[in-house]
Amino acid sequence: MRTIHIFILFxxxxxxxxxxxxxxxxxxxxxxxxGQLYKFKTRPIDPADPFRGRYIALDFEVGLxxxxxxxxxxxEDLYIYLETDSLGYAKVSKISRVLLPNxxxxxxxxxxxxxxxxSKELNIQYPFNRYYIEETKAYDAEVAxxxxxxxxxxxxxxxxxxxxxxxxxxxxxxxxxSIKDYVKKIGVK
Amino acid sequence: MNSKIQNDIKELVEQQVISKESAxxxxxxxxxxxxxxxxxxxxxxxVLGGLLIGLGIILILAHNWDDFSKSIxxxxxxxxxxxxxxxxxxxxxxxxxxxxKESTGxxxxxxxxxxxxxxxxxxxxxxxxxxxxxxxxxxxxPLIYFLRSHSLAILHIIFMTFYAADFGYSYLSNGKTxxxxxxxxxxxxxxxxxxxxxxxxxxxxxxxxxxFPLSLNIVLGTFVHKTSELGVLMYVVLYGIFYSIGKMPLFxxxxxxxxxxxxxxxxxxxxxxxxxxxxxxWEAIKKTELVYSSQEFYITLFLLLIxxxxxxxxxxxxWISKIDLxxxxxxxxxxxxxxxFNNKYIPLIIINLLILAIGILTIKKGADxxxxxxxxxxxxxxAVLIVCRFFDTEMSFVxxxxxxxxxxxxxxxxxxxxxxxxxxGKMNLKK
Numbered sequence: 176m177r178t179i180h181i182f183i184l185f186x187x188x189x190x191x192x193x194x195x196x197x198x199x200x201x202x203x204x205x206x207x208x209x210g211q212l213y214k215f216k217t218r219p220i221d222p223a224d225p226f227r228g229r230y231i232a233l234d235f236e237v238g239l240x241x242x243x244x245x246x247x248x249x250x251e252d253l254y255i256y257l258e259t260d261s262l263g264y265a266k267v268s269k270i271s272r273v274l275l276p277n278x279x280x281x282x283x284x285x286x287x288x289x290x291x292x293x294s295k296e297l298n299i300q301y302p303f304n305r306y307y308i309e310e311t312k313a314y315d316a317e318v319a320x321x322x323x324x325x326x327x328x329x330x331x332x333x334x335x336x337x338x339x340x341x342x343x344x345x346x347x348x349x350x351x352x353s354i355k356d357y358v359k360k361i362g363v364k
Numbered sequence: 365m366n367s368k369i370q371n372d373i374k375e376l377v378e379q380q381v382i383s384k385e386s387a388x389x390x391x392x393x394x395x396x397x398x399x400x401x402x403x404x405x406x407x408x409x410x411v412l413g414g415l416l417i418g419l420g421i422i423l424i425l426a427h428n429w430d431d432f433s434k435s436i437x438x439x440x441x442x443x444x445x446x447x448x449x450x451x452x453x454x455x456x457x458x459x460x461x462x463x464x465k466e467s468t469g470x471x472x473x474x475x476x477x478x479x480x481x482x483x484x485x486x487x488x489x490x491x492x493x494x495x496x497x498x499x500x501x502x503x504x505x506p507l508i509y510f511l512r513s514h515s516l517a518i519l520h521i522i523f524m525t526f527y528a529a530d531f532g533y534s535y536l537s538n539g540k541t542x543x544x545x546x547x548x549x550x551x552x553x554x555x556x557x558x559x560x561x562x563x564x565x566x567x568x569x570x571x572x573x574x575x576f577p578l579s580l581n582i583v584l585g586t587f588v589h590k591t592s593e594l595g596v597l598m599y600v601v602l603y604g605i606f607y608s609i610g611k612m613p614l615f616x617x618x619x620x621x622x623x624x625x626x627x628x629x630x631x632x633x634x635x636x637x638x639x640x641x642x643x644x645x646w647e648a649i650k651k652t653e654l655v656y657s658s659q660e661f662y663i664t665l666f667l668l669l670i671x672x673x674x675x676x677x678x679x680x681x682x683w684i685s686k687i688d689l690x691x692x693x694x695x696x697x698x699x700x701x702x703x704x705f706n707n708k709y710i711p712l713i714i715i716n717l718l719i720l721a722i723g724i725l726t727i728k729k730g731a732d733x734x735x736x737x738x739x740x741x742x743x744x745x746x747a748v749l750i751v752c753r754f755f756d757t758e759m760s761f762v763x764x765x766x767x768x769x770x771x772x773x774x775x776x777x778x779x780x781x782x783x784x785x786x787x788x789g790k791m792n793l794k795k
Contacts, residue, residue: 181510182456188506189449192476193442195503196483200438203487229428230488250540307485309430344488355430 203343210338211281213257213265215301217333217347229313230305231347231354233333237267239296247297251287255299256280257337264332270297284340303335303344308355315358319349369394410467411515418474425482434486441482448472456510465511473504473519494531497523498544505551514568517555518575524548525579532586541659542586549579564614570622573615577606577628587663593649594660596640597701601667603632604694608674611691613683633693634722634745638752640697641715646708649701668698689722719749727778734786739778747771 216236256278258268268280288298308316334345349357373390376382382390421444429437451468454460477500483489484496501523508516528545556576559569584602588595609615610626620627639645655661671694678684684691696718700711723745730739750771754764 178456178459182453184506185453185456185510188503188510189453192445192449192479192503195499196441196445196479199480199483199487199489203489229426230485249535302490303488305490306488307428309428310426312430 202341206336206338206341206343207345210336210341210343212345213259213335213337214263214332214348215265215303215335217331229310230307231313231316233304233306233344233347235301235304235333237265238299238301239294240267240270240299241294241296242270243295244297245290245292245295247287247290249287249289253285253287253299254282254340255285255301256282265335270299281337282340283337283342301342303333303342306333306344306347306354312355312358315361316354319354319358319361406463407466410463411470414467414470414515415474418471418478421475422478422481425478426485428485437482437486441479441486444475445472445479448475452507452511462512466513466515469507469511469513469516470519472507473516476500476503494527494534494542497527497530498548501527501548505548508552508555514555514559514571517552518571520548520552521572521575521579524552525582528583528586532583541589542583545583545586560614565618565622567622570618570624573618573622574624577624581628581632588660589658591652591655591658591660593645593652594654594658594664596636596645597698598660598664598667600633600636600697601664601671601694603629603636604671604691605629605667605674607633607690608671608678608684611678611684611688616683630690633690634719634748637693637697637715637719637722638748641712641719641749641752642755643708643712646711650708668694671695687725689718689725693718693722716749716753719745723749731778731782734782734789736779736782739782740775743771743775743778747775 215233217233251272254271254274256268256271256275258266258280260266269278271278274282284302286300286302288300290297329350331347331349333347336343336345347354352360370391373382373387377384377387425440429440432440448468448471452472455464455468480496480500501520504516505520507513508520524545527548528542531540531542531545556572559566559572563569580602584598585595588598606625607629610623610629615623615625675684675691675695678691679686696714700714703710723742726742726745727739728742730736730742750767
């Protein structure tokens, strides 16, 4: 194969290499612009990812769903239909293994973690359980949120945009401000 | 040129073993061989440079610069990618040397990963690690062929193994099989095949000879879901295939360190046999109901057909020795495996005898060829077998002690007699 042919093929691959991340951005921007906003009550901890840096792993209060169906398999795909409670927080309306064509409520794709036969609860893994944060702030954020959580008067929740199964975690809010600003304000050490 | 070689040539000329003409020819040969060396070193340093810069960019971006706006972060994610592409574009368009191609290719590989990572970070996309790696490798694999790059092919194999292991072994992967692994394997195979065809004795080919079977060895377990006992059979057959491949003329002429198929095939077979020489495994098999329509069964059958095919071809072409028991172990094991579903004692006896026979035949082979490594390997097989039996038999300490003493003595005596025979052989040759 001649150099020019290889070069042309390389240009195609280079365009694909640029197109994939741009497509990711466009998809997420579309959810942020047109998706419905939900507030998920949360409990965070602080791990790290080798490629993407430090993040706060979020555990949600709606992560447990009471159901009598005990046949859930680990890793099974779920459709979580959402609604909001009287205080404006997200609440699970129903869960399903298949897409419900007549259901009007907004839904998010998630995975089953495990089923607890004693408490009859299904543990759910949501696709927005990571909030990336600057590495120097990650530990402080974790401590701040843990302290905030112990104080039942401080409200911590995640702002999540949801559109047709896909979701984007926009921010984590502690006491009405973004966690990034909260860490600066409190100055936890 | 190596000064030792120079001295040797000088001595050979002085002792009139070779003529002056041959000496100058030899010197010219070694000089021409040396021209390649600095180039190879630059390639290694170039690849290391590309690798370190790529990883450095990933780490700097992983800091998560909160003070930057979303648009600045996004531009920062694309900047290294575009730069990497420009460098690779220049390498291809100007047909630069290998050093350029290998290092710019490595750099581009990592900046593609860093770009996707940073976008995931900006939009808090959670950690589906296997999907991320799959996208990453698929976006980079054509570069292996555009640049004819070994380092990219090595990265491809390492990352596809990561992908399959994460996809198949992670907590939420219950019941999932990384079928894309087979595609990724197929994508890199032509590069490996070219190396085997044209550079089979080169060091770089040895690296691939190790990476391919190691990757298969790690990933095969992800194809097993329900009947884990069939997984044992699958591995025995896989090692049988490795061992036969290792005996192919293409590989058998290589040094042992370059022939991973033979090393892994032999060690793997012995390991699996030792593992199944305990009754735990056969008790589990007795309790298992074998499902013939399962994924594991079809994969085992497929591997078995390949193994038998290679075995028959090897015997027909005479590169498989009819008395090398390791070649037939997978067949014997398969028969015993299916027979063992009713009774645990028959398979236990056969497996133990099989290990013993392989050990003895290996010692014999070592003694016949005066190869100390092989004969000691045979002794080691038998010694480990005996140690294993100590775990599940209630033998008195005295008997165990005597057996160990006997084996220690066996090691000494075998080596002593072999050394003696070798010395005698040399003396006879001198006479």
